[in-house]
Amino acid sequence: GAGVSQSPRYKVAKRGQDVALRCDPISGHVSLFWYQQALGQGPEFLTYFQNEAQLDKSGLPSDRFFAERPEGSVSTLKIQRTQQEDSAVYLCASSLGGLGGYTFGSGTRLTVV
């Protein structure tokens, strides 16, 4: 597609519920990043994929967070047993490579109640 598409745009989850957030990157972009943006903060790195390989997951805050990109295109970020502190905007970005040059999606705003 023309841009990075994320779904759903908004998600309200009850505490303890599992959620799955989807990212459709720009076609042909090998690099895919997930970021978490808490209210009033800048985006913080979660994980990185190069094609289907997850090369860096050092930013995932706990083992409740899991990401996959099985065919090197669409990626899913899964959060198990959601907690209130997981409430944030989750941003996906894709890139052909190089420094910067990301295209971000509009994000998924997750609210855990």
Place this chain on the structure above:
Amino acid sequence: DQQVKQNSPSLSVQEGRISILNCDYTNSMFDYFLWYKKYPAEGPTFLISISSIKDKNEDGRFTVFLNKSAKHLSLHIVPSQPGDSAVYFCAAPQRRYTGTASKLTFGTGTRLQVTL
């Protein structure tokens, strides 16, 4: 440890005047910097970048200045327009994955409001 800092959470500027947004960093290994602009309910969009081999980069109304000795950079917008009202993030690539993109470390952002 906040490696990229934007100490001004907000800034209000009159239309037509200059907007100056500041950013400081602590990691001396950073050698490339980017500015992103973010409107509500949208993802950040790339605005302008600068390499550490330069001290200035200009693109239309936007100019970024880099002072390596002070570990400081600034974004100048001249003249400011109402459509520039947004949150601006300073960012630096922190780790480069061989042959591909780098993960970014972002500042906390500055909300710019351009008034009529």
